[in-house]
Amino acid sequence: MKKKNRLVVRTVILAAVLLAVGYTFYTNFFANDSGVVQAGDKAPNFILTDLEGNEVELKDYRGKGVFLNFWATYCEPCKDEMPAMDKKYKEYKEKGVEILAVNVSEPKLTAKSFADRYKLSFPVLLDKGNDVTNHYGVGPIPVTFLIDKDGKVIQKTEASLSEEVIDEYMKRIQP
Amino acid sequence: MAQLSSNLLYISFFIYFAASLVFAISLLGKKWRKSDEVTHAKKWGRGGFILSSIGFLFQLGYFITRWIAAGHAPVSNLFEFTTFFGMAMVFAFLMIYAIYKSNVIGVFAMPVALIVIAYASVFPSEIQPLIPALQSNWLKIHVTTAALGEGILAISFAAGLVYLVKKVNQEKASKSTFWLEAVMYTLISTIAFVIIALSFEAAGYSSTYEFVDVNEQQTTVEYTIPTLIGPKDASFVSGNEFGPLVEAPSWMKGEKAAHKLNTLVWSMLGGLALYWIIRLILRKRIGAALQPALKNVNEELVDEIQYRAVAIGFPVFTLGALIFAMIWAQAAWTRFWGWDPKEVWALITWLFYAAYLHLRLSRGWQGEKSAWLAVVGFIIIMLNLVVVNLVISGLHSYA
Amino acid sequence: MSNKTITCECGHVNPYGTEICEACGKPLQGDLESKKLLNMRYEGSARRSQTYKTTIIDKVWNFFSSVKVGIWIIVLLLVSSAIGTIFPQEMYIPPLSEPSEYYREQYGIPGQLFYDLGFHNLYGSWWYMLLIAALGLSLIVASLDRFVPLYRSLKKQRTIRHESFMKRQKYFGITKVEGENPTLSKLKEVLRKKKYHVKEEDGHLFAEKNRFSRWGPYVNHIGLIIFLIGGMLRFFPGMYVDEVLWIKEDETKKIKGTEEAYYLKSDGFILETYDNNDEKFKDAIEQSGQEVVAKNYQTDAVLYKQVGDRIPGTEPELEKVKEHPIQVNKPLKFDDYAIYQVDYKLNELQSMTFTMDKKDSGESFGELTIDLYNPKDEYKLDEGYRVEVMDYFPDFEFNDKGEPTTKSKIPNNPAFILRMISPDHPDGEVAFVAIRKNLEPLGENDYKMSFQNVDTKNVSGLVVRKDNTLWILGIGGAIFMIGVIQGMYWNHRRIWIRRKEDEVWLASHTNKNWYGLKRELETITEKTGIDMPQDQSEQK
Incomplete structure (x- = not known):
């Protein structure tokens, strides 16, 4: 009886240590950073102004698919995907897919002249002070979030996208 | 005030020197012996203790006057810290002597403290202003406690050395005699280094070289002792034109690597010369020459002093070098622990003495094994003081 | 289970593996007549780990219960910690430098090896953390395995000790006495003055003090375990x-x-x-x-x-x-x-101030200050004169395609394309203005932007x-310090005395600081008139 108790005590202690160490290792080596918006999360609402000074609130796009892109003019891969995004935007706008391109805290003038030069037709939003960018946990850009009609993030991509991929993504969030 | 302070330090240094001699006489000194052995040892031992105490008071005077002159606790650079470490050693010795009345510990502990203080003198001794990171009450609390802990642990080294000199079989050469001589040689090399550095400094020796460092930058380096080993592809700029006899190998690319190697080679050669002269005079190993003087030493008592010093010093060291250090690091460097080399070596020292205690208490490592461990422990402490500050250099390199 | 216990002649039942009877101290293993001193470590109690070896759990447990294993873990931690200081860790190399190149460039082949072996991030490596975890486990298991039996034997010890237990203590002596003196009550009084707890039973005295110092190691190990748990909690969310x-x-x-x-x-x-x-x-x-x-x-x-x-x-x-x-x-x-x-x-650059001047006359038509973090579209100057900002590059460069672009959003090298509008040029003249640079991409202009000054700000x-x-x-x-001081600065001392016809037996033991015990025994024996016990370890 005593012997059995001893085995139980030992097993419990060893298991507790193993569990604690295992969890520590898991969070340290494998888990993603917390506080970052990921696929499966509800997309946090935000209000930003576009280049014309209009306020844009994410919530108002409920019912539509949103292609949420974070970019800047000093980011070459961001610039590379812009023409394709614009092309697909024109195609999918009718079908209920919206692009919101959040500029990561550059001066309005810089963003605006870029948008004019590339003749972008989707709304470019200005994120002064990286407020929304930080809230979404965006590190290196470009980053694109695919948000479905219910306001849920279905995918996060940290790469420059080709026209085919953008097309495929748009299809996925098309309501 | 600063002048008074340094004079007090000089005086204390000479009193310590005298105290070392008196302790030596208490142990040997057949010529001096007018009374029986016990009375002789008691009398001279007491004299050594009183002299050491007076020396300590003078050094305390140095410490206080320098504090007043600088406006901050004089433990903020290598000169001040090393001096304080020597003082802590003397204090720890006085404490242990008060308990055990062991003259032989004085014979070894006082010279080691002397060497430490002499070593301090090669560093710039001007009173330095405190950089922002050092402006904290924790400077005095952390540094003094850590130094005191190390000072007490150093007494265990002295006791361990006594034990080894007495016990190691000197009849034939062995691994033990070799390593014991190596310890002696290291102590002698330190003395040699101090002598060399101070002599060339007094002579105003200086030569400057220019070379291209790893970052492709033109850099100059100043040698204050003759250049045996110069930086790779260096050109002489100004000062005394001598050497370099050899260029540092190309893989030695660390910051000032050649300069450090040059100093090391000088110390080793100087130590070798000094050691050789001593051996010529003695005509036997230093350990063998010292051994007869220790024939009446109670080895078990020495073993106990060695362990007791660790038992007393370990908690003090933990408090000063780890706990207070962490509290301060949390305030000054935003984190209590950051794997800075100095921090890591404090941890290593702590782990080492933890291993020492477990080996002694649980696995019965006493006597000779324990004495060797005490010697290694002190080497680790000195590595942290010398190598980590001068060679590795992290956040703690204030000098 | 009865075959797993040892019953001593005094009647006490000891756990299997016990070396010295918990109650009377009679040696249970080895030759009774041996003169060798008893090994008093852990009171000769049975370390549980040594007794059973059946399941995997027990085997793992026994492995971590060993002090030898614990010391090896300490040594491995020590050596690997030292290796990590040979070259700087990754976090201390200059920011922006590429570690894979930095170590080779700075330290040559040894540096390359250091990097390849992953020592540049040694303290965060899985194996270093595993070593720390092993140390924690060893602390828990080894302490538990020793504390319980030690506590048991110190609690169960009796006043009367077996003869062979007394004889085989380091300090032991027999004094021949005549008559009553010293009486046990006199001895008791002397011992009590020295702050001993004294118990008497049937002509025997047992004096003990500072038993609590024996718990020091376990207290400090608890402190260390709590510390390690604290270190682990850092990785939990929100901490x-x-x-x-x-x-x-x-x-x-x-x-x-x-x-x-x-x-x-x-x-x-x-x-x-x-x-x-x-x-x-x-x-x-x-x-x-x-x-x-x-x-x-x-x-x-x-x-x-x-x-x-x-x-x-x-x-x-x-x-x-x-x-x-x-x-x-x-x-x-x-x-x-x-x-x-x-x-x-x-x-850091914050804003730049220019004037718009006519080239030939040098006359100025107003001043404009451009906020480099948020330039306006247009700056109005003197009547009829204004400057439109057509484009702005905070950190200007030409990209691979030869287009003007910006490297970052920090105005390290601000450049503007400006349109200067004046009464003589209502459609404006275009100028490219950067630091120490003034280009006229669309042909010669009559007006120019003259740099006046910059405004800077410090960044914390x-x-x-x-x-x-x-x-x-x-x-x-704090608990570690309490434990280590408790264990190191006090000593557990025990004295056993027995009055047997015309003999007084005295045996004594301490867990450390024998010198202190010896001096205490000297005063005790002096005051009571019994002989100073001999140090049996010295008589070889």
Whole structure:
């Protein structure tokens, strides 16, 4: 009886240590950073102004698919995907897919002249002070979030996208 | 005030020197012996203790006057810290002597403290202003406690050395005699280094070289002792034109690597010369020459002093070098622990003495094994003081 | 289970593996007649781990129960820690340098090897953390395995000890006496004066003091375990925040890591240096070879708290909490957070001022100051004169395609394309204006932008830190210190005395500091007139 108790005590202690160490290792080596918006999360609402000074609130796009892109003019891969995004935007706008391109805290003038030069037709939003960018946990850009009609993030991509991929993504969030 | 302070330090240094001699006489000194052995040892031992105490008071005077002159606790650079470490050693010795009345510990502990203080003198001794990171009450609390802990642990080294000199079989050469001589040689090399550095400094020796460092930058380096080993592809700029006899190998690319190697080679050669002269005079190993003087030493008592010093010093060291250090690091460097080399070596020292205690208490490592461990422990402490500050250099390199 | 226990002749039932009877001290193993001193470590009690070896659990347990294994773990930690200091760790190499190249360039082949073996991030490596975990497990298991039986034997020890137990103590002596003296009550009195707890039974005395010091090792091990748990909790969500916050003078920024709750404003960054001519420090500053020695880094900060909820992207409603000059060693503290002064950048470009001049006459038609973080579209000058900003590149360069572009959003090298409108050129003239650069891409202009001056601001580098594990570490550290002092600065001393016809037997044991025990025995024997017991370890 005593012997059995001893085995139980030992097993419990060893298991507790193993569990604690295992969890520590898991969070340290494998888990993603917390506080970052990921696929499966509800997309946090935000209000930003576009280049014309209009306020844009994410919530108002409920019912539509949103292609949420974070970019800047000093980011070459961001610039590379812009023409394709614009092309697909024109195609999918009718079908209920919206692009919101959040500029990561550059001066309005810089963003605006870029948008004019590339003749972008989707709304470019200005994120002064990286407020929304930080809230979404965006590190290196470009980053694109695919948000479905219910306001849920279905995918996060940290790469420059080709026209085919953008097309495929748009299809996925098309309501 | 600063002048008074340094004079007090000089005086204390000479009193310590005298105290070392008196302790030596208490142990040997057949010529001096007018009374029986016990009375002789008691009398001279007491004299050594009183002299050491007076020396300590003078050094305390140095410490206080320098504090007043600088406006901050004089433990903020290598000169001040090393001096304080020597003082802590003397204090720890006085404490242990008060308990055990062991003259032989004085014979070894006082010279080691002397060497430490002499070593301090090669560093710039001007009173330095405190950089922002050092402006904290924790400077005095952390540094003094850590130094005191190390000072007490150093007494265990002295006791361990006594034990080894007495016990190691000197009849034939062995691994033990070799390593014991190596310890002696290291102590002698330190003395040699101090002598060399101070002599060339007094002579105003200086030569400057220019070379291209790893970052492709033109850099100059100043040698204050003759250049045996110069930086790779260096050109002489100004000062005394001598050497370099050899260029540092190309893989030695660390910051000032050649300069450090040059100093090391000088110390080793100087130590070798000094050691050789001593051996010529003695005509036997230093350990063998010292051994007869220790024939009446109670080895078990020495073993106990060695362990007791660790038992007393370990908690003090933990408090000063780890706990207070962490509290301060949390305030000054935003984190209590950051794997800075100095921090890591404090941890290593702590782990080492933890291993020492477990080996002694649980696995019965006493006597000779324990004495060797005490010697290694002190080497680790000195590595942290010398190598980590001068060679590795992290956040703690204030000098 | 009865075959697993040992019954001593005194009637006490000892666990299997016991070397010395817990109650009377009779040696249960080895030759009874042996003169050899008893091994009093752990009181000769049965370390449980040694007794059973059946399941895997027991085998693992027994492995970590061994002090030898514990020491090996310590040694491995020690050696690997030392290896990690040979070259700087990754976090201490210059930022922006590529570790894979840095180590080879700086330290040659050994550096390359250091990097390849992963030693550049040694203390965060899985195997180093595993070693620490093993140390923690060893602490728990080994302490538990020793504490329980030790506690048992010290609790069960009896006043009357077996003859062979007494004879085989380090200090043992027999004094021949005549008559009553010294009486046990006299001995008792002397021992009590020395602060011993004395028990008497049937002509035997048992005196003991400072038993609590025997618990020191276990107390300090508990402290260490708590400390390690604290260290582990850092990896749990919400316990730890470590963010860098760069803040410009006059800027108000959300404090990262505070979950939207707090904002910080910088009212200015101050860098003070020591006076190079200061009598006290003159020599040292000169000797150091540095031009200046820093005296103070300070960010005058104002802390704000956000009132109510806020949708990201909108302006927060702020309420001032406090003002605090953040200095090194004096962080700004609020809630669980502390903000530290760690870095700075001086004189970052903030705005540039130009005048619009006519080239031939040199006449100026007004001045404009462009905010480099938010330039306006248009600047009105004197009547009929204005400047339109057509494009702005904060960190100007030409990209691979030869287009003007910006490297970053920081105005390190600001460049503008401006249209200068004047009464003689109502459609404007285009000028490309950058630092020490004035181009006229669309042909010769009559007007030019003349640079006047720049306005700069200092930037403070701050660290935002929350560490909810600190109090646990504090408790662990405190318990460790209590345990280590309890174990090291007191000694557990015991004296056994037996009156047998015309003999007084005295045996004594201490767990350490035999010299202290010897001196105590000297005074005790002197006061009671019995002979000083001999140190049996010396008679070989």
